Amino acid sequence: MVSIKEVAKHAGVAISTVSKVLNGYPNISEKTRAKVEGAIRELNYIPNSIASALSSKQFGRVALILDPKRQTQAIDQIFMQYLLGALDKAKELNLEAVTIFTSMIAGMNAEEITRHFMSQSISGIIIYGLSKEDKVLQKLIHGQEFSCVVVDAPIVNERTTSVSIDHEQAQYDVAKKTIMDDNCKRVLYIAGRKDGYVTQQRLSGMKRLAQEMDLAMFVRQGDFSERTARNIALKYAKNKDIVVCASDLMAIGAMNALIDMDIFRPVCGFDGITLMGYVGKQMNTIRQDFYSISSHAVEEVDRLMSGESGREVLLPHSIVKMYYKDIIC
Amino acid sequence: MVSIKEVAKHAGVAISTVSKVLNGYPNISEKTRAKVEGAIRELNYIPNSIASALSSKQFGRVALILDPKRQTQAIDQIFMQYLLGALDKAKELNLEAVTIFTSMIAGMNAEEITRHFMSQSISGIIIYGLSKEDKVLQKLIHGQEFSCVVVDAPIVNERTTSVSIDHEQAQYDVAKKTIMDDNCKRVLYIAGRKDGYVTQQRLSGMKRLAQEMDLAMFVRQGDFSERTARNIALKYAKNKDIVVCASDLMAIGAMNALIDMDIFRPVCGFDGITLMGYVGKQMNTIRQDFYSISSHAVEEVDRLMSGESGREVLLPHSIVKMYYKDIIC
DNA sequence: CTGTTAGCGCGTTCAA
DNA sequence: TTGAACGCGCTAACAG
Numbered sequence: 164m165v166s167i168k169e170v171a172k173h174a175g176v177a178i179s180t181v182s183k184v185l186n187g188y189p190n191i192s193e194k195t196r197a198k199v200e201g202a203i204r205e206l207n208y209i210p211n212s213i214a215s216a217l218s219s220k221q222f223g224r225v226a227l228i229l230d231p232k233r234q235t236q237a238i239d240q241i242f243m244q245y246l247l248g249a250l251d252k253a254k255e256l257n258l259e260a261v262t263i264f265t266s267m268i269a270g271m272n273a274e275e276i277t278r279h280f281m282s283q284s285i286s287g288i289i290i291y292g293l294s295k296e297d298k299v300l301q302k303l304i305h306g307q308e309f310s311c312v313v314v315d316a317p318i319v320n321e322r323t324t325s326v327s328i329d330h331e332q333a334q335y336d337v338a339k340k341t342i343m344d345d346n347c348k349r350v351l352y353i354a355g356r357k358d359g360y361v362t363q364q365r366l367s368g369m370k371r372l373a374q375e376m377d378l379a380m381f382v383r384q385g386d387f388s389e390r391t392a393r394n395i396a397l398k399y400a401k402n403k404d405i406v407v408c409a410s411d412l413m414a415i416g417a418m419n420a421l422i423d424m425d426i427f428r429p430v431c432g433f434d435g436i437t438l439m440g441y442v443g444k445q446m447n448t449i450r451q452d453f454y455s456i457s458s459h460a461v462e463e464v465d466r467l468m469s470g471e472s473g474r475e476v477l478l479p480h481s482i483v484k485m486y487y488k489d490i491i492c
Numbered sequence: 493m494v495s496i497k498e499v500a501k502h503a504g505v506a507i508s509t510v511s512k513v514l515n516g517y518p519n520i521s522e523k524t525r526a527k528v529e530g531a532i533r534e535l536n537y538i539p540n541s542i543a544s545a546l547s548s549k550q551f552g553r554v555a556l557i558l559d560p561k562r563q564t565q566a567i568d569q570i571f572m573q574y575l576l577g578a579l580d581k582a583k584e585l586n587l588e589a590v591t592i593f594t595s596m597i598a599g600m601n602a603e604e605i606t607r608h609f610m611s612q613s614i615s616g617i618i619i620y621g622l623s624k625e626d627k628v629l630q631k632l633i634h635g636q637e638f639s640c641v642v643v644d645a646p647i648v649n650e651r652t653t654s655v656s657i658d659h660e661q662a663q664y665d666v667a668k669k670t671i672m673d674d675n676c677k678r679v680l681y682i683a684g685r686k687d688g689y690v691t692q693q694r695l696s697g698m699k700r701l702a703q704e705m706d707l708a709m710f711v712r713q714g715d716f717s718e719r720t721a722r723n724i725a726l727k728y729a730k731n732k733d734i735v736v737c738a739s740d741l742m743a744i745g746a747m748n749a750l751i752d753m754d755i756f757r758p759v760c761g762f763d764g765i766t767l768m769g770y771v772g773k774q775m776n777t778i779r780q781d782f783y784s785i786s787s788h789a790v791e792e793v794d795r796l797m798s799g800e801s802g803r804e805v806l807l808p809h810s811i812v813k814m815y816y817k818d819i820i821c
Numbered sequence: 822c823t824g825t826t827a828g829c830g831c832g833t834t835c836a837a
Numbered sequence: 838t839t840g841a842a843c844g845c846g847c848t849a850a851c852a853g
Binding site for chain 1: 493536538539540541542543545546551560566568569571572575576579580583588589590591592593595596603607608610611612613717718719722744745748766767770771816819820821
């Protein structure tokens with residue numbers, strides 16, 4: 164391991180001078196800068212990020228907190244997109260992203276998690292899909308010890324930024340399009356889990372649409388579960404004109420129920436996972452660009468870490484159908 | 493941030509004494525050990541892992557190198573299982589796992605990657621699904637600068653351990669079971685990508701079976717692509733009795749081709765991804781426990797980092813069918 | 822503009 | 838058995 168010391172010796176300057184060119188300080192003459200850069204290149208020197216962090220107390224480490232506990236591996240795609248987006252952007256911004264699954268911090272209280280992160284020199288966190296009932300993470304956020312970005316939860320404070328699409332509008336959009344295509348009046352809406360922030364937002368979008376289009380809407384909690392949605396559809400879909408679901412997985416469950424019942428109703432989903440392409444019937448759905456969302460989340464946490472204050476960031480969405488021919492490769 | 497200094501003061505001992513109890517040194521009297529541990533608990537002290545690493549030069553950081561570049565997000569499940577298994581075990585062994593996607597090191601040569609990892613104080617790496625053609629990673633492995641575990645590649649040296657299931661036997665097993673169920677003679681085998689180590693191993697298993705059962709075997713490269721497998725099936729399946737595929741994704745492609753052609757042939761796959769449960773027809777497949785494989789990989793890298801030498805580790809597999817009712821929740 | 826110096830938090834000799 | 842002192846590789850005042 165070649166260290167800054169050797170570079171300094173090689174270039175015939177002081178250690179601190181090397182450090183300064185490394186960190187882009189202004190007061191360095193072109194001549195010495197060139198000398199130092201030459202030495203760096205010759206020796207193939209790469210600064211030791213650990214030592215640098217320890218010394219500067221600027222760690223630039225951010226924790227990505229993901230909760231893939233749900234057995235439903237069909238949505239692992241979402242988490243992978245989150246990870247890819249975050250890691251790519253982190254690399255670009257010269258941050259270190261640490262992947263944390265909630266199983267790893269289960270059973271800890273907010274203080275313990277705080278200390279745990281501190282000891283790992285983590286100064287920023289991104290929480291994906293926070294639950295309303297997660298008192299521990301809530302406390303962590305409100306404690307404001309870390310720069311924090313929450314994806315899909317409308318929490319904003321001095322050190323917390325919220326990033327997501329406009330779920331209210333998106334649910335409105337996709338349902339409206341599907342309803343207009345088939346001129347439906349009686350709607351079965353299968354909502355998400357009560358403890359999810361987006362559940363409420365999406366439901367609001369539906370309510371607005373129902374009012375506006377004078378629809379008869381019947382709502383049931385599907386808990387984001389394919390099986391539950393399936394059972395709800397089996398029970399209630401018959402005398403409805405359309406089934407609107409708050410997630411693709413539930414849409415698939417509902418669609419399979421309809422097929423089993425041998426009746427047809429338009430169904431629409433939410434998320435845009437590729438699994439939709441494997442289901443026989445095509446459905447409208449909201450495509451969320453999870454890669455981009457996560458990428459923005461990292462940008463925002465970087466922004467917070469450099470002292471700016473929290474804000475709300477809304478990203479665009481679109482309505483799509485997933486076709487088998489498009490998703491296979 | 494409470495530091496070792498405060499603990500020392502609080503306990504009325506020297507910093508070095510605290511350090512010694514922290515690291516389980518022998519020569520500490522019970523009395524002082526108790527004092528120190530008391531202070532640690534009272535102050536909720538957690539050692540700063542960064543500083544500890546810098547000082548000891550033992551970093552215990554391992555890079556998980558994953559290559560999810562393929563668009564096929566249907567197999568993200570596999571990567572998530574790899575990650576979950578690795579991170580859980582890393583936590584257990586007190587290692588820090590760093591998630592690296594190949595996109596992040598694309599375009600670097602072996603030396604650059606080495607320095608990049610060194611600068612990040614990474615001393616162990618786990619490579620998932622190494623390609624035969626990946627000269628850069630090959631060089632990294634053979635350079636033996638890092639403790640290295642390769643998953644699904646038969647490379648072993650002083651500092652390299654290989655972890656995988658017995659692909660040869662697994663392919664033999666699943667094909668044999670499927671063939672025996674239906675008493676087939678003419679086999680279409682859709683193999684993987686030429687540059688994959690497992691492709692060769694699985695093919696060997698098929699060849700052994702073909703010899704043993706006196707089968708007529710017709711082999712085509714499916715490149716692990718659903719679409720390619722589909723096309724191969726469209727072209728060649730008609731006058732065969734069975735289609736054996738080297739991956740689930742290809743099995744799904746082949747099965748969909750058969751459905752389009754409106755003919756039935758038994759198909760079997762390899763991997764055990766849940767997507768199989770969404771396909772109408774059930775197929776035999778090899779279930780690989782990716783979580784466990786990855787978990788073992790971390791154990792092995794830990795073993796290597798503590799000085800032991802490389803070896804080959806073979807993990808068990810099983811034959812299963814994925815049923816829709818089992819995978820939805 | 823450059824070099825000297827003092828830490829960052831901790832591990833590890835070596836005396837005492 | 839304990840503690841003072843040094844150093845890991847680097848950054849950040851401060852002095853020159």
